[in-house]
Amino acid sequence: MKRIPHDTSGEPAPNPLRVLTLEDLRRRTSRKWRAYPADVLPLWVAEMDVPLAGPVVRAVxxxxxxxxxxxxxxxxxxxxxxxxxxxxxxxxxxxxxxxxxxxxxxxxxxxxxxxxxxxxxxxxxxxxxxxxxxxxxxxxxxxxxxxxxxxxxxxxxxxxxxxxxxxxxxxxxxxxxxxxxxxxxxxxxxxxxxxxxxxxxxxxxxxxxxxxxxxxxxxxxxxxxxxxxxxxxxxxxxxxxxxxxxxxxxxxxxxxxxxxxxxxxxxxxxxxxxxxxxxxxxxxxxxxxxxGTGWLDALLAGLDDNRRLLADLLAEHLPAISYRPGQATYLAWLDCRALGLGDDPAQVFLDRGRVALSSGTPFGTGGAGHARLNLATSPELVAEGVRRMAAAVG
Structure with a gap:
């Protein structure tokens, strides 16, 4: 059953992942958006590309x-x-x-x-x-x-x-x-x-x-x-x-x-x-x-959509990557070993495709040949990330 998000007033809440533009996000000064040059699309560290929930903003x-x-x-x-x-x-x-x-x-x-x-x-x-x-x-x-x-x-x-x-x-x-x-x-x-x-x-x-x-x-x-x-x-x-x-x-x-x-x-x-x-x-x-549970429910519905989108995009453009949509988090664990990119495929995606993922090697045993992708962004940026990854190995 599809989750129906509501805010505290009972009205459907908008998907927070669809609110901010890339221009908005590049104004941020946090680690996700400042660790790499401006030509790199950052899909790595665990920050979400969302505005804060209204109740949080008001309380602070x-x-x-x-x-x-x-x-x-x-x-x-x-x-x-x-x-x-x-x-x-x-x-x-x-x-x-x-x-x-x-x-x-x-x-x-x-x-x-x-x-x-x-x-x-x-x-x-x-x-x-x-x-x-x-x-x-x-x-x-x-x-x-x-x-x-x-x-x-x-x-x-x-x-x-x-x-x-x-x-x-x-x-x-x-x-x-x-x-x-x-x-x-x-x-x-x-x-x-x-x-x-x-x-x-x-x-x-x-x-x-x-x-x-x-x-x-x-x-x-x-x-x-x-x-x-x-x-x-x-x-x-x-x-x-x-x-x-x-x-x-x-x-x-x-x-x-x-x-x-x-x-x-x-x-x-x-x-x-x-x-x-x-x-x-x-x-x-x-x-x-x-x-903030109405906002959270809207976010979760958006993340469900992004998991399906990523699976479809990888199947179409990078079928050698094995991806099992997670049951939780907004992180996607990608098995890239079949691509033959070595222990650190994230470095290849960064160097050749200008998209930043998290390297799998620091995650310990089982991490070599893997990369972690942050799904907590707009569907458009998920698609752009896959496009850049495909270009890096094309």
């Missing part, structure tokens, strides 16, 4: 007009997320008293890992996965242990079991940094898969920290299952945010959430961590979750 504008730019406090963000989780995912287990505001998801990931592991301890990740997982974990003096996804781009239980067993060998503490939904593949882990993760984590004594930042960005008909909601997930820790769903990377804020059995761990979070989040960011994220 009102705060600035009032000079409400001090330090953040209160539970409004957590309450808004709990209400959103109930309505969108049918999850009533997000207890406000088991949350903490953190500056952003990756800072929260670091702080959660510090609570359950020590220096030199291993952190298991399922690859290909978001490159900062490697960078942040190694910077905090932990060791990354890769447990690659299966050929179907889903969690491989046997591989995970082997990785968990290796991680705890010698009596070390260990954690599993779960990406859910998975970036870059767009895979949404099922309740059964997540319950299997929890069972394995319990068996081997591995603590699970879940990055669930892409959870609001689901394809039509797909159900997101919070890790903390599955049997055995009670001692897990999760990070959630409105950042990706509403394009709020520039006004950061996130929430750390503990399962019932992990409340004591979260209570040990250093007080100074709570000084890092932006008060204006918290205001923006709260408004998005509470009042």
């Amino acid at each position: 504008t009102d705060a600035l007009a009032l000079g409400d730019t001090g330090y953040c406090t209160g539970t409004a963000y957590a309450e808004a997320l709990a209400a959103f989780a109930h309505k969108r995912w049918g999850w009533d287990g997000l207890a406000v008293e088991r949350t903490a505001i953190v500056p952003d998801v990756m800072t929260g990931v670091v702080e959660m890992l510090k609570l359950v592991t020590g220096p030199g301890d291993p952190v298991v990740v399922s690859t290909p996965v978001y490159p900062p997982f490697f960078e942040f974990v190694e910077h905090m003096d932990r060791r990354v242990l890769q447990a690659p996804l299966g050929a179907d781009l889903r969690l491989d239980r046997g591989t995970l079991a082997e990785a968990f067993q290796q991680a705890v060998a010698g009596g070390r503490r260990a954690a599993y940094l779960l990406c859910s939904p998975q970036n870059p593949t767009g895979t949404v882990h099922t309740a059964d898969e997540l319950a299997a993760v929890a069972a394995l984590a319990d068996r081997y004594g591995v603590r699970v920290v879940a990055d669930e930042i892409h959870a609001p960005l689901l394809a039509g008909g797909v159900l997101f299952v919070p890790y903390l909601s599955v049997p055995g997930g009670e001692n897990g820790l999760s990070l959630m945010s409105a950042t990706k769903g509403w394009n709020l990377a520039g006004i950061k804020a996130a929430l750390a959430i503990a399962g019932p059995a992990a409340a004591a761990d979260l209570a040990r979070l250093p007080e100074e961590v709570a000084d890092g989040p932006s008060h204006v960011g918290v205001i923006a994220h709260t408004a998005a979750l509470r009042d």
Whole structure:
């Protein structure tokens, strides 16, 4: 069934991906639009080519007009997320008293890992996965242990079991940094898969920290299952945010959430961590979750259209590229190995076609020969991106 978007007034909301022109976008000063020369079409980093949701703009504008730019406090963000989780995912287990505001998801990931592991301890990740997982974990003096996804781009239980067993060998503490939904593949882990993760984590004594930042960005008909909601997930820790769903990377804020059995761990979070989040960011994220769902639904409908469009364009112009439309996120994981462009096809597309995608190699095992394309733009720019890619190998 096609998703029918509505704004808060009940009227159909316009597709945010069709509002801004290329001229509008090139006025932006953010990383996506300034990292490359003006002749390059940027379809890489996780920024969306959209205007912000009206409720977010109003909330931030009102705060600035009032000079409400001090330090953040209160539970409004957590309450808004709990209400959103109930309505969108049918999850009533997000207890406000088991949350903490953190500056952003990756800072929260670091702080959660510090609570359950020590220096030199291993952190298991399922690859290909978001490159900062490697960078942040190694910077905090932990060791990354890769447990690659299966050929179907889903969690491989046997591989995970082997990785968990290796991680705890010698009596070390260990954690599993779960990406859910998975970036870059767009895979949404099922309740059964997540319950299997929890069972394995319990068996081997591995603590699970879940990055669930892409959870609001689901394809039509797909159900997101919070890790903390599955049997055995009670001692897990999760990070959630409105950042990706509403394009709020520039006004950061996130929430750390503990399962019932992990409340004591979260209570040990250093007080100074709570000084890092932006008060204006918290205001923006709260408004998005509470009042921006009509805008989100319009975005999701547009992303569904763009996934179908990309599949059709690749089939017509670049049939050697293998693409499975993701169940979530606005990212497309492209298997370009049949093109014979080497480990980094994104570099070829950039050099010869002047279109910037994300290289697959930094995503770990399974990334070589792949590229990640950002679908969160207008259909016209998706088509232009494929045209440039085809020209690069033609």
